[in-house]
Amino acid sequence: MKRNILALAMASTALFTSTAFAEDVTLTIESWRNDDLALWQEKIIPAFEASHPGIKVKFTPSAPTEYNAVLNSKLDAGSAGDLITCRPFDASLALYDAGHLADLSDMDAMNNFSDVAKAAWQTDDGSASFCVPMAAVIHGFIYNKDAFNELGIEVPTTEEEFFAALDKIKEDGTYIPMAMGTNDQWEAATMGYNNIGPNYWKGEEGRKALIAGEQKLTDEQWVAPYATLAKWAPYLGDGYEAQTYPDSQNIFTLGRAAVYPAGSWEISGFNTQADFEMGAFKPPLRNAGDKCYISDHTDIGIGMNAKTEHPEQAKEFLAWVASPEFATIFGNALPGFFPLSKTPVELEDPLAKEFASWRGECESTIRSTYQILSRGTPNLENETWGASAAAIKGTETPEALGKKLQDGLASWYEPQK
Template sequence: MSQVSRSRKSVRAVGLMAAAAIALTGCSGGGGGGEDGTVELTWLQGSGVQTNIDIAQSLVDAFEAENPDIKIKVDSSGGAGSEYDNLLKTRLATGEVGDMFWYNSGSQLQGLNPDQTLLNVADEPWVEDLDETFRSVVSGSDGAVFGAPAGSAGTGGILYNVPVYEELGLEVPTTWDEFVSNSDAIKAAGKTAVQMTFADTWTAQILTLSDFYNVYKSDPEWADKYTANEAKFATDPVAVEGFTKLQELADGGYFNADFASATLDEGLVAVASGEAGHYPMFTALYSTLKTLAPDDLEDIGYFSVPGDDAADNGGTVWYPAAVYAPKDTEHPEAVKKFMAFVASPAGCDAVIEASGVTGPMLVDGCELPEDAPRMVTDMYPYFDEERVAPALEFLSPIKGPALEQLLVEVGSGIRSAEDAAALYDQDVEKQAQQLGLDGW
């Protein structure tokens, strides 16, 4: 089955994507047993994202209601980011990580040496119900599978204000030239054409990262070549467009005047209110929009970052974090039972109960709620028509730390796109060497 054919089956249901590319945190001890025979498990969870804590607790509450003989403690007392990575690796090495933990899928998972440290659940029946691409990004060697999805898939691209489009008679663009033309019309109408929020520097990456579908479509093996030091952003005419598109928008004066100091929250409010026509962002931020602009949710649509050919228009996908277990858990059968629940329609319902509807779930049998928001329904055709590709970080372990700052400089007119791409190619060399990758 193709990487998206399961997505076509599973896209009917939705939930929250664990934040593209966020490593979650926490501390826990080992599980135990109660005097009445109850099995007690611990779930290592992070403190960095409250919505993810809410999802974890919702899953636990729903599971315990059906399985009163198993109790799960969600421990979210840890730090975030690299602090958690180091803590988790240490605890896996010393056997002190507890019974389960929440962690990223994709290439970051390989840094945990999963074949040696994690419980293999490949033989569990529910694994066959997982989206095929998600299954591949929580896998190891020889068919091993390690995780159950703790949220939904989501896409990166352009959030747009639907009333602005309707007022100006604009159509959703399927080529970059059409997107620029729409931006011209929005700018001429006295509105911000493209919102940028460089106060939160990571947001400067969204346009470039979300452009990867176009790279993948031009060469499905590009990520492998990149990992082997056989492809570069600066020297590939399609890959470099993720940088040049940002420069084109900056040079054209399409950004909000306060782009250097505007925050993520301000950007979301701007596109929700119609102050801005476009905002490059992850669809996973829908849960934040529910808080910031609850009355404007149906005014926000989504489309992918278009390329040069309308026939090849498609979206870049970020896959959710997952629930994993260490190989040495004291209660493997109880853990597997919980993971089966997570990867079930009841698990989907628990996620949606905690976070709302923010993207396609990756489990067969989950149903799309009738009140799915406009942003989510706009995502559906990309999955249904098999016009999606994983973000680069799910296909390659290489991502240099300087990317966001380089893109801030491009978006601020300080550095050219070509120069930034070349510097980024240099930036990843040290990381690739540290990872011991061949060809570096």
């Protein structure tokens, strides 16, 4: 009798143990990309789970403007998800330095990315990589092809042609020449200054010289883009000073404006909202025949919470994110976010293909303020927002803006003192 009871108890224990081991592990992803929720739920997660039985994934985004604060509070409380979507450079480096992100350098999957792609999520000396690169965005201008055809306008390649096109659109009066406001400030810097600027400071050459202290923000190549932005004001339509970012998006997609200073991240939304054919053109050259530079900005990666209870499963997911399968799904489901893995991805969206084609014609760089130069106070990235908006509105001269930014940077950044 005792032997039967013991055997039954052992069988029950074995059954319980095997059931426990068979339970799915659920990984939770933190992200600011709340507009990508359907993409993750309908395409990315099902593709992963189909090839990785036993691992479930939940995508739990926050609002973009709240993400940093929400994530930091969760990390401090020990309640953050297993996987952390990473902004590029200093924001994620701060999380790594605080012990919140795990070092992923020993993952074989990191070999699927170039040094340039990995640099956005590495320590300054490159000794540790803490996020798997996912995608970059490219800057340029999106335009209404119907409007250009109606008015007989050729796609501009130089600044002279660009302003001539805007003049023609303004003179006709059917369309606002260009949809952008200055109310939110960041777009004046992101789609304005850091869109056209690389052609002035020669991309990585100028950006790295600024970090090294070999160039200053008062130098001509850093001041001149503000003078060019000042020339945009007459083409932005009445009331542009109070126009928000969503306002500008709506003005363009409703067909009221002919040109939109853009990042490629707009493509997916614009495709669903605009009922006209769109095209894209590169930031205009200062002079015909100049070498072209584009802002090809490493934008999004994904890392592992250093305190996750499921490190093996989290690394399995990260290795899959580094795979050609993920790159193909992500690059085509979210056109305008360009995968960073070494394996080429065949893009289907014509507008995304247009943006991506510039990589073969121009030198790529990242936004000038994102690495190292915005770690102090005043924060150069945020200061550039205000400066770019002021340049467009004409409230300060380009030279005064350059001096203000230089003085701010020199007040805390040793190589610029």
